[in-house]
Amino acid sequence: MVFLAPLFLFGLLAALIPIAIHLIRRERPPKVVFGSIRFLKNTPKKLILFQHLQQWALLLLRALLISLLVFAFARPLLNQSLAKLLDADPQSAVLVIDTTLSMRYRGVFAAALAEANDFMDNLGPGDEVAIVVLGERATVLTDFTDEPAALRRALDSLTEPSFGASSIRSGLALADEMLAAATFENRSITLLSDFQATGADGLEGSWKLAPGVAFTPIDVGVEETQNLTVVDVRVPATLIDGIQADPVLARIRSSGSLPVERAQVSLLIDGEVIERAAVELTDVSEKVVEFAYILEGSGERAIEVRVQGDDFIDDNSRYAAVTIEPKVDVLVVNGEASSDWFDDEAHWFELASGSGVASPFFVTSTVPNRLTPELIQSVEVVVLLNVSDLGLQQSRVLSDFVRAGGGLLVAPGDQTSTAGSTLDSILPGRLVGSQRLRIGDYRIIADFDRRHPLFAKLPVEWSSRFQRVWTLEAKEGAATLMRFDDASPALLDAKVGAGRVLLTAMPLDSEWGDFPLQPLYLPFVHESLNYLAARPSEPASYVIGDSEVADFTAVGLTRLERATRSQWVAINSDTGESALARVSAESIFDAVINPENTTLAPREVRTAQRMVELESPQRLWWWILSLVLLLLLAETLISNRTYR
Incomplete structure (x- = not known):
């Protein structure tokens, strides 16, 4: 049994009122002095016991009357479990979590995980949920399940964002495709993202979510950002020994909403700092730095250009690998x-x-x-x-x-x-x-x-x-x-x-x-x-997520084992992920929501409507009130006989 208005059950405390009155009004026999009791008639013990039983029955009957009235107002339902009642309108939901590089900005990913946990707390026991993450590409973290523990474990596995870049559309398209084969007709997508402008590319076209799919974008981004990034390192992948090489060039860009006026740029060769340069960005957002160091010798060189002076350090380095070959x-x-x-x-x-x-x-x-x-x-x-x-x-x-x-x-x-x-x-x-x-x-x-x-x-x-x-x-x-x-x-x-x-x-x-x-x-x-x-000329620079370096999940310099040789390669992030300009969640909603969608009432309203539908064929409260009337009549008869 469940109750549609469970707060009325606090009224059961009123059942204590008859007991309190009984205890308060209990009469003590008066003491009367008689000279002789020969003319008094003895009362049979059975009559006294019968009166006591009538009084206890009257007491219990009055408490039962109050209890039944409380139960009637609480509107009980029989043969309906609480899970079934709350799951009267179950949904198939996909939670899309942005884990691209821009989500590494200070506090953003923690806010996304907090929102994800709030999303889990608000689910009904019968809801089925899948989780999609946007990293190097849109991938399914966990398929549809109605087990909260499995969903919590999946969220706990997201310890940090990736270094990759992928579009919001790819994640929404994957979620929409999954919902097409979902169990319930009530379908929804919730997107947790910082809504980086570059991630919204591709949403201006005619693509929309399927009709009937509700969409909730939740913005976890930061309004004011500072960011310096190395967007390019110019150095040939292969040099010839003995030939004068061009100097290493690096392009530094300020891409946050707040300007950064000064920065320090370092050139590292094989992990050792070779040269440092100060960069003034007072009047410009981008500047090219030319290092005086000239690559020479033979063999492979691992190059890193690092910038310092901002709040976002995860995109502060860019890498290059150079092979200096003999003639x-x-x-x-x-x-x-x-x-x-x-x-x-x-x-x-x-x-x-x-x-x-x-x-x-x-x-x-x-x-x-x-x-x-x-x-x-x-x-x-x-x-x-x-x-x-x-x-x-x-x-x-x-x-x-x-x-x-x-x-x-x-x-x-x-x-x-x-x-x-x-x-x-x-x-x-x-x-x-x-x-x-x-x-x-x-x-x-x-x-x-x-x-x-x-x-x-x-x-x-x-x-x-x-x-x-x-x-x-x-x-x-x-x-x-x-x-x-x-x-x-x-x-x-x-x-x-x-x-x-x-x-x-x-x-x-x-x-x-x-x-x-x-x-x-x-x-x-x-x-x-x-x-x-026919010297090997395989590429020495990749962007995170490229097929040839799909097994590498972090940026940096690594050794790639090829069929013919082992080679140092540079793996960098997509420079678009360093541009922290944002778009509004409302514009994302307007871009993807299907115009054929009808406005749905809030989940609480639809659940209340479903409760009324379940209650109508049973009407237990009516039968309880009828029983209350019969018991009230019985109480009247018993009280008249008891205290006549």
Whole structure:
């Protein structure tokens, strides 16, 4: 049994009134002095006992009358448990908790957890609840359950926000999708967030919550914030030893609602503070800091730029990982060496690839008859310029070199023969013959594979002219990277084992054309050698939540084990999470609520209505009042007989 108006049960204390009156009005027999009692009649003991029983029955009957009146006004219900009554309108609710980086601001996440616990305290015993968290992505912390203990344990597991960034829409969309398969028709979403403006991106479109889904946004953010952040660190991921590197640049930004006028920025290399700089932000919100320190040496460097002077320290550092590699070792085999630079086959190529200390290549030259296995094995790329043919041992060593991962560039010239080459097994094409064009006629580069990494950094327009070219016949599996204007191949590429081979249709000197005199010549040589060297070029910088570093949940520098090598990588937060500008909870509500939703009465009102519906078919209070009338009549009869 339960009561719809349980406060009336305090009226049971009124049942003590008849007992109190009985005790107060209890009469003591008077003492009368008689000279003789011979004329007095003895009263039977049974009559006295009967009167006592009538008085006790009258007392209990009056207390029962008051108790029944109290029960009637308390409106009892039979066969309805308290849980069922309070769960008369159960709901399926999803609690979405923002755990992105901005929630790390002082006191914000603690406020969110407090609101989450208040949300749990206000749930009905029959409500089912799921919890969704917004971290690197929207994820389900716990699926629908009506067990408060399981929900409390899930909340206790949220010890701190993540370093990730995700949109409010992604969390609401996941919650909306979960509610589509929920048990109850009464569905709701509660969002706990600081309502960062960048997190609200994507809510301006036509997407809305499903009809019938109630939405409650709760703002736990801070109105006045101070924040300094390092939004960018400019340093190349790979440097070449011996080449002067650009200085490290860092961009510092004030992104809170309150300005920060001064800050101190530190540059740390491999965990050691190398340089400090003071930054004035009095008149600007952003400034670029240039450090004087120049990276040098070889190997990997772990770089951190740290700013100090604000209230939000979790985004004060930005990281970068740099690998300083040695120069690419290149061996040039000159098939037409000459003391006259104009006639020397390798002059232009060596000028483009190895001149000056700023070159990323270390070039060694030799001639075919001095090409030894030791020379081949000591380099990363071998270039054959107008080489007629090689010996069987040289060809075998060179083939093994390529299959083991080396690079080979073959540029045939007038010394090259069309007869079967000893390198035919690794070349991507066959030399059919050379074609000398008429005077005034020439070939130009008409097309190239823009998607190929060799051409990723090269311009689109090629102005080189060739009066003589080789006719190439591509082998099966070879890729044609460049074509002349007559559609014949100009450059072929093939992967041989772990290495690569490039075959050109023209020499790389000025004898057959003006290619070495064109601005594109030097970048073409550099990109070709870099492509053939095939040094690992995996990214060294990631944003928290990227798939390749999905197992890492904190920002910083870490070692990533790749298939071919172990590499230092930098994991940073999304700079958008450092922008603490906010939007109102009302604007979020207006952006996502479905206009087809009907206004629902408060839960307390709907529960009261449900109580009345449950009470109507029973009407126990009416039967209790009827019993009270009968007992009142019985009380009247008994009292008249008792005190007559």
